[in-house]
Amino acid sequence: MYQVGSDIVKKAARVASICLMMSFAGVLASCQTDPDIDITKLGVETDPPEVLYNQGLANIKAGNMSEAARKFDAVDAQHPFSDWSRKSLVMSTFTKYRLGRYNEAIATGNRFMSLYPEAEDADYVQYLVGLSHWKQIPTVTQDQRSSVRTIEAMQRVVDNYPNSEYVEDAQVKMRFARDQLAGKEMQVGRYYLERKEYLAAVSRFRTVVEQYPNTNQIEEALARLVEAYFAMGVVQEAQTAAAVLGHNYPDSQWYADSYKLLQSGGLEPRENSGSWIARAGRNLLIGS
Incomplete structure (x- = not known):
C-alpha cells in the first residue's frame, strides 16, 4: 500500500473541485485521469x-488576430450583457472580418446589433x-445571394445611421452589389436570347431595366430588348427601347448597334409613351 502524503491529498482536493465545475464529460474524464491538467489548454479563460x-487589444497590436478574437469571445461567453461584453463583441466582429472568417463576423455582428442597436x-x-x-460576392456566373445580403445590410447603415461616416462607402458597396445582380440577370437573358427563347430573354432584360435602372448593365439591357423584340416582330417595343436608349445614352455603341438593327428593317427609334419601356425610361439617370 502506498503512503499518501498531505500535499498529495490537498492537490487531489483541488483537482476534484475543478472537475465539479466542469459540466462536460470530456473534461471530467481528463480530470479523473490527469491530476496535473492545465485548464488553459481546454480553452477556459479565467482572467477578469x-x-x-486588454489582452485582445494587445494581440491585435502584435498581429495575432486569431488569439485576439479568442480573447474577445471569452469575454462575451463568460460575462454576457456586460459593458466589457459589448465592447468585446465590436472587436470580435472586427478581428473575424480581418481574418476572413466572414460568416463568423456576420454572426457576431448580428448578435451585437440585436443587443445594442x-x-x-x-x-x-x-x-x-x-x-x-x-x-463574399462571387462572379455573376454564380449565385448572388451575398449581393442581396450586402444590399440589405448596407441599407440598414444608410437608413438607421444617416449621419454615419460609413454611409458613403455603404452606398458604393450597394451599387456594386446591384451591378452584380443586374449582371446575373443579363447573363441568363443572353443565354435565352442565343437560344431564340425571346420571351424568357425579355423577362430578364425587363428586370434589369425596371429593378436596376442605374447600374452598369442598363445600356446593354435596352439594346438586348431592341434585339429580342425586333426578332419577335414586336416593332413598337423595339423602337421604344431604342428611343429610350438613344435619349439617355446617345453616344453609346449599344445605341449605334440598335439603330443599325432597326434600319435593317426600314425602321428607326420611336418612343411609344404607353410602353412599359417608356415608363421605366423615366427613372434612368443620364450617364449612370
Missing part, C-alpha cells in the same frame, strides 16, 4: 473581463456585417 479585453459603435458593426457579405 477587463484583463481579457443604439450603441455608439452600432453603425460600425452594421457596416462590418455588410462588408463581410460584400467580400
